[in-house]
Amino acid sequence: MLTGTLWPGSRIASFAALAVGILLVFLPWSGLLAPIDQALREARFHASDRQPSGETIFLDIDSASLATVGVWPWPRQIHANVLDTLLTLGSAEVVFDIDFSSASTPEGDAVFAAALERAGGYAFLAAFQQQAADGTAVVNLPIAPFAAQADAVLVNVDGDGTGLVHSVPAALPEFSIVSVAKALAPQARLTAPKIGIDFGIDLTAITRISAQELLYGNPDPALFANKQVVVGSSAIELRDFFRVPRFGVVPGPLVQLAATETLKAGRQLTDWGTLPALLLSLLVVGAFLLSRLRQVGLTQLCLIGLASALLVETSAWMAQRLYAVTLDTAIYHCTVVILVIVALLIERTSRWRTSLQQQARLAYLASHDPDSGARSRQVLLDELDNHLASGEHFGLTLVHLGRLNQAIVSLGHDVGERAASEVVQRISRHLGMVPARIGSDSFAWAQLAPLNAAQQAEVCHSIGLVLDEPYVIGGHQVILDTCFGTATASDGLASAAELLRQADVALGHAQTHGLKSAPFDAQQGELINQRRLRDIALRQALQNGEFYLLFQPQIDLASNAMTGVEALIRWNSPTLGHVSPVHFIPLAEETGMIVRLGQWVLEEACRQAAQWAWGGRLSVNVSSAQFMLSDVVGSVTQALSKSGFPAHRLDLEITESLFVRDDTRIISELQQLRSLGVHIALDDFGTGYSSLSYLARLPVDKLKIDQAFVRSLPDPHHEALVETIILMAKRLGMAVVAEGIETAHQSAYLAGLGCEVGQGYLFGRPSTPQALGFEVSTIQAA
Numbered sequence: 001m002l003t004g005t006l007w008p009g010s011r012i013a014s015f016a017a018l019a020v021g022i023l024l025v026f027l028p029w030s031g032l033l034a035p036i037d038q039a040l041r042e043a044r045f046h047a048s049d050r051q052p053s054g055e056t057i058f059l060d061i062d063s064a065s066l067a068t069v070g071v072w073p074w075p076r077q078i079h080a081n082v083l084d085t086l087l088t089l090g091s092a093e094v095v096f097d098i099d100f101s102s103a104s105t106p107e108g109d110a111v112f113a114a115a116l117e118r119a120g121g122y123a124f125l126a127a128f129q130q131q132a133a134d135g136t137a138v139v140n141l142p143i144a145p146f147a148a149q150a151d152a153v154l155v156n157v158d159g160d161g162t163g164l165v166h167s168v169p170a171a172l173p174e175f176s177i178v179s180v181a182k183a184l185a186p187q188a189r190l191t192a193p194k195i196g197i198d199f200g201i202d203l204t205a206i207t208r209i210s211a212q213e214l215l216y217g218n219p220d221p222a223l224f225a226n227k228q229v230v231v232g233s234s235a236i237e238l239r240d241f242f243r244v245p246r247f248g249v250v251p252g253p254l255v256q257l258a259a260t261e262t263l264k265a266g267r268q269l270t271d272w273g274t275l276p277a278l279l280l281s282l283l284v285v286g287a288f289l290l291s292r293l294r295q296v297g298l299t300q301l302c303l304i305g306l307a308s309a310l311l312v313e314t315s316a317w318m319a320q321r322l323y324a325v326t327l328d329t330a331i332y333h334c335t336v337v338i339l340v341i342v343a344l345l346i347e348r349t350s351r352w353r354t355s356l357q358q359q360a361r362l363a364y365l366a367s368h369d370p371d372s373g374a375r376s377r378q379v380l381l382d383e384l385d386n387h388l389a390s391g392e393h394f395g396l397t398l399v400h401l402g403r404l405n406q407a408i409v410s411l412g413h414d415v416g417e418r419a420a421s422e423v424v425q426r427i428s429r430h431l432g433m434v435p436a437r438i439g440s441d442s443f444a445w446a447q448l449a450p451l452n453a454a455q456q457a458e459v460c461h462s463i464g465l466v467l468d469e470p471y472v473i474g475g476h477q478v479i480l481d482t483c484f485g486t487a488t489a490s491d492g493l494a495s496a497a498e499l500l501r502q503a504d505v506a507l508g509h510a511q512t513h514g515l516k517s518a519p520f521d522a523q524q525g526e527l528i529n530q531r532r533l534r535d536i537a538l539r540q541a542l543q544n545g546e547f548y549l550l551f552q553p554q555i556d557l558a559s560n561a562m563t564g565v566e567a568l569i570r571w572n573s574p575t576l577g578h579v580s581p582v583h584f585i586p587l588a589e590e591t592g593m594i595v596r597l598g599q600w601v602l603e604e605a606c607r608q609a610a611q612w613a614w615g616g617r618l619s620v621n622v623s624s625a626q627f628m629l630s631d632v633v634g635s636v637t638q639a640l641s642k643s644g645f646p647a648h649r650l651d652l653e654i655t656e657s658l659f660v661r662d663d664t665r666i667i668s669e670l671q672q673l674r675s676l677g678v679h680i681a682l683d684d685f686g687t688g689y690s691s692l693s694y695l696a697r698l699p700v701d702k703l704k705i706d707q708a709f710v711r712s713l714p715d716p717h718h719e720a721l722v723e724t725i726i727l728m729a730k731r732l733g734m735a736v737v738a739e740g741i742e743t744a745h746q747s748a749y750l751a752g753l754g755c756e757v758g759q760g761y762l763f764g765r766p767s768t769p770q771a772l773g774f775e776v777s778t779i780q781a782a
Helices: 010-030 034-047 063-069 076-088 106-119 180-184 211-216 252-264 275-293 298-323 330-367 377-389 404-411 413-431 453-467 496-512 522-541 581-591 594-611 624-629 632-643 664-676 716-731 744-752
Strands: 056-061 093-096 123-131 137-140 151-154 167-169 194-196 207-210 228-233 241-244 248-251 270-273 325-327 395-402 436-439 442-447 471-473 476-478 481-488 517-519 547-556 562-573 577-579 617-621 650-655 679-685 702-705 735-739 757-759
Touching (some): 034 330, 056 063, 056 252, 063 211, 076 228, 207 211, 228 252, 241 252, 248 252, 270 275, 275 298, 275 330, 330 716, 377 436, 377 442, 377 496, 395 496, 404 413, 404 476, 413 453, 453 481, 453 517, 496 517, 522 562, 562 581, 562 594, 562 757, 577 581, 581 594, 594 617, 594 624, 594 632, 617 679, 624 632, 624 650, 632 650, 632 664, 702 716, 716 744
Parallel strands (some): 056 207, 093 123, 123 151, 270 325, 562 617, 650 679, 702 735
Antiparallel strands (some): 241 248, 395 442, 395 481, 471 476, 547 757
8 A cells, every 4th residue: 555645545434434333333233143142152151161069960850761750740759759869868959840830649749748848948849930821921830738848949041942041030029939049059149130141160060860860770879968959851852941052952950050050159140242342343443444544554454453353352251251241242353354344445446546547647658748748759650650541631740949958958857848848738729739749859740631831831830939939937938949840641651650751851951941941842852862872781781790789788776786788789881880770770670671680689699698707687679570570489599599598598678569469479479488488578668559458468577667767867757657667567576677877866766666677878888798897708608
C-alpha cells in the first residue's frame, strides 16, 4: 500500500465499518453464532478439566437392571429394597430421581413408605414441574404417604429439552422445594435462581454402579460408605436424557449430579452472554476504521486480529476457570474475520484502482509528450499512414520554435517545457487539434483539407502570429521565432515518414533562406538525393568493412561496478565520412539491409565479448524489421555457436514498435530466445505505443527507461513517470535499466527508487574495448 497520502479507500472503509457495526448488533440474536459459541464453551470446559468431589454416586437403573426385574415401573418393594440396602451399606443420603407422584399397589406403597420412615429423613424423592395441556404449570409431587416421610427435591433442568442444558433451577420457592444439588450441598451459597453447571468437572469420573449389581450382586460397602447416592435411570427405554456441553447426551440423574458437584466445588457459573464481546467488537470496528485511515498494512492487521482473538479467548477461559464466569465470544471472532475480509477486499480494490491509474497514465504517456501534452511523433505517423492507405490527399505542417532550446538552457528545463506546453495550447485553440511533438523544439500537424501553396502559407502566417506572441512564465518572458515547412501528400508517396522528411526538408530550406515558411518542391529533392547516395554507400559498406562497434558501459547503481556493456554500431564511410546511426539505421530498415547489418552486429559483438577476460552482460539491439524479415532465433543461435559466448549473458534489446501488431509469431520467437537463456530487454520504454494490456504477459525480462525522461530529472513530472515505470516493472518481476544518466544526483535518485542498472555519459561514452579496460583472454569466455 502506498503511504504518505490519504488512504484511497478511506471512504470505503468508513462505509464498511458502519455496515459491520450494524451487522454485529443484529448477529447475536440471529442464532447463527450459537454453534460457534457452543464449540468454544466446550473447548474451555475441556481446558478446565476438574475431578468430582468423590462424595456422590450414580445408582443406575440401566437396561440390564430393567431386564432383570422384567417390568417398569418397578414394584415399590424393589425401591424399598434399594433404599434399605443403600442405608445398610452406609450411604449418607439417597435421592430418587424417579416419579412417585402416583400410587401403586397398597402393599407396595406401604413397604416403600416404611423404608422411607426407616431412612429417618436421609431420603429424598423427585418433584418436577411440567406444563399441562392448557399451558398452565403443574408440579408433580410424591404421594402423601411418601411425602410424609421424605422431602421432595426438584429434578427439573432449564430449557425446552431440544437444546443444550447449561443450568438447573435452584428451587421452587412457592412450594419450598429445593433442587437436588441444593439438598445434597446445603452449605453452598446460591448466587442466582439458576445453578449454572460447570461442565469442566469430569462427569465420567463420577462413580456409576448398576442397580442390578446392588440388588442381586455383592456390592462393596466401601463404595457406598458416607456417599450421597442419586438413584435414576440411564435406560434408553425410559427416555430421560439431555444434551450437555462436552459430554453430549447424558441421563437426567447425571445432570443433577453435575449440578451437585458444581455447588460442592463452589463453581456455580454466571453467564455474561454476548454483551461484553459485542461491546469489544464495536470498539474493534472503530479501531479498524482508524487503522485504515492511518494506512496500517493488511499483514499487520491480520496479525493484530489473530493476536487479539487469542487474547480474548484466553481471557474468556481464565474468567471461567478463575471466576466461574462464562462468556460468548463468537461475535468477536466473527468480527475479526469479517474485518480481515473487508480489509483484504479494500486492499485489492485499492491495488486495482492504482493499477488502472498507472495503466491510464502510461497509455497517455505512450501517445503523448509528458511535458507539453502534445501527441507523440509515432501517433502522428500512424494517423498519416492511415490517411495514405485510404488514398486521401492532405497536407503536413512542421513548425520549428527558434530560441526554445536556448530558453531551456538559460532559464531552466521547467521554464522551457512550460513554454512548449503553452505552444501546444495555442495551436490547439487556433486549429482545433492537438499537434504532435517531433523534436525538442518542433511540432507538426496534418491539414486534412487539401490546400495549395498560397493557402498553406496563409495558415502558417496566421498561426505564426499566435505563436510569436511573448510567453510569460514564472516571471520570465520568453520570445520564440517560428519557422514552418509544409508538404502535401501525393500519389505514390511511400509512407508518412517520407512525408515528414519532405516537410523537414522544406523547413530546412525556409531556415536557410530566411523565410517564414516554405513548401516542399522538387528543387529541394537534392536532399532526397543525398539520402539515395547514403543508400548506395550503405549497401557496399558492410562488404567493405566500413562498420565497427563501440561499447557503452552499464553500471550497477548500488555498487558502481560495471555489470554490462551495450554494443553500438558506427559507420565511417570513405566518401560520406562518419554517418550517424540516426541516418543510416532507418535507411537500413527501409531497404531491408538491416537483416545483414543486424546479423553482423550480433556475431561481431559476441565474438569480441567472448574473448574478454570479463564475465559481465552484453546487450545487442535487434530491430523490429529483423523480426519481420528474418529468423532472429536462428541468427542468435548461430552467433552464440560461432563465438562460444554464453547465452545467459546476452541481452537482446527490442523496441515497443515490435508489438504494434498482435503477432503471435513474434511472441513465440521471444519465448524461444528466452528458452535458450537469452534475456529480453524492452528499449526506450515510454516513448512508443506498446499495448499496455499485453505488457504483463510479454516475454520481457528488463525495461530500459528512455533517456528523454532520465536526462530531465529532477523535473517533477518526469519523476512521477519514472517512479511509475519502476514500480510497474517491479510488480511485473522485471529488472530496470535507466538510460541517459548524466549527473550523480540522477544516479542516486534512480538507485533510491530501486533501479538496478544505469547507463549514460556520467559513467562513460561509447568506447572501444581497450578504452574500457577489456583484455583479450586466452581462455574461452564461460
